[in-house]
Structures are given as C-alpha cells and as structure tokens.
C-alpha cells in the first residue's frame with residue numbers, strides 16, 4: 531500500500547481527503563508522523579503556498595507528501611479573499627471571515643465566485659502541481675451546518691444548496707478539493723502501478 535503524508539493542520543481538509551482516497555493508498559496526518567512544527571505560508575499565490583508547505587515538510591523529513599492551498603475567489607472583489615481566505619477578517623475564525631465577506635458584498639449584485647484548490651505533491655524528490663476549481667455564487671446569508679470555512683455561503687453552479695447544506699459525499703461530487711485530488715490520484719496510479 532502506498533503511504534503519503536498530507537501536510538495540513540486542518541482537520542476538515544484531512545477528513546475530506548481521506549473520504550476521497552482509494553483503498554490502495556493510505557493518507558498519513560502530521561500527527562501520525564509526529565510532526566508538530568509551525569508550517570509557514572508566506573507566498574502571494576496558492577501555488578506558492580502549496581509548494582512552500584510541502585517543501586517545508588519534505589526538507590525536514592524526506593517523506594513523500596502533498597499540501598493543499600485553497601482560496602475563495604469572488605469576481606466582484608477582484609479575486610478576494612483568494613490566498614487570504616484563512617485570515618480575511620480574523621485568523622482561522624470561519625464565522626468572522628464569512629460575515630466580513632457578506633458585509634463587503636452587501637450592495638453587490640454580481641455574486642459569482644469560485645473555490646480554487648492547488649495541491650503540491652512531492653514524490654521521490656520531484657514536485658508536481660494539481661488544480662481543482664468549482665464555479666458558483668455567494669449567498670446573501672449563511673445556510674447549513676455541515677462542512678467548514680465559507681461552505682455556508684457558497685452554492686456550486688451544479689446545485690441549489692450551499693456546500694454546508696450537503697453531506698460530505700454530496701460536496702465531494704463537485705468540490706474544488708475533489709477535482710484537484712482526483713488528478714493527483716490519477717497521476718499516482720498511472721506513474722506507480
């Protein structure tokens with residue numbers, strides 16, 4: 531069985547990725563490999579941050595790994611919060627960040643947005659990037675209690691419910707993370723089978 535470390539401190543991302551992983555792979559968390567250092571995220575792009583997180587871990591352990599950097603990009607705000615999604619109003623306070631975005635968009639009719647995930651993979655010392663996008667729009671108020679982050683205010687264009695009104699499996703059908711991760715899995719299966 532192939533083992534690979536997911537370089538994240540976000541339990542929700544870990545749960546989503548594990549739910550998408552075929553039985554032939556085993557996803558290890560940072561605590562599974564006893565890695566507890568603070569991981570920097572200083573780049574102005576999702577690609578740069580995903581690579582920075584994966585490289586930071588790989589440089590210190592030599593283990594095969596991948597990292598996910600995700601942003602919510604709102605058209606009318608020129609792509610904000612984008613790479614700053616985790617700290618738009620307040621660091622990792624999902625509720626405050628969501629309310630801040632809704633307030634900024636109070637008088638905006640163009641609600642178009644997309645989630646974009648970039649996954650950086652380092653395997654056998656080589657680096658690869660995979661991207662996943664889901665287009666949709668921002669609601670006027672939060673709906674639903676599932677998921678995390680901006681899920682209560684994002685409706686993918688393929689559905690009428692927010693991600694937070696969906697089960698994990700339903701979100702997985704459309705999600706940015708699923709789209710990026712399935713490319714990674716296809717790549718690993720093609721390269722190492």
Ligand code: ITT
Nearest residue numbers: 537538539540598599600601615616678679680681
């Ligand atoms: P790691 O860097 O440790 O992986 P993080 O939460 O800091 O975890 P990001 O830097 O990628 O991850 O931050 C992206 C933010 O965007 C995250 O904190 C959420 O607020 C939001 N986000 C990411 N994926 C999301 C999803 O699937 N649904 C809703 N919001 C999401």
